[in-house]
Amino acid sequence: MIEDAERFIGQLPSEAIGYVFLENGKPVQPDLAMLDRYQRHAGAPSGVWPSSQAISSAMLERYNNR
Numbered sequence: 001m002i003e004d005a006e007r008f009i010g011q012l013p014s015e016a017i018g019y020v021f022l023e024n025g026k027p028v029q030p031d032l033a034m035l036d037r038y039q040r041h042a043g044a045p046s047g048v049w050p051s052s053q054a055i056s057s058a059m060l061e062r063y064n065n066r
Helices: 002-011 032-037 053-064
Strands: 019-023 026-028 039-042
């Protein structure tokens, strides 16, 4: 997972690093060719990463299906 994340971050334009990309209000891994279609959510000091059982399940399902 870390290697995949590093590869993905390495492909992001510098102005897009540090954002959570949202589609219909839900966090997604964006299509790098269409970054403008997503809402960007910037981090904030003392902010909290959104977490839910759905997010954890989706992450695990994606990496278990490899």
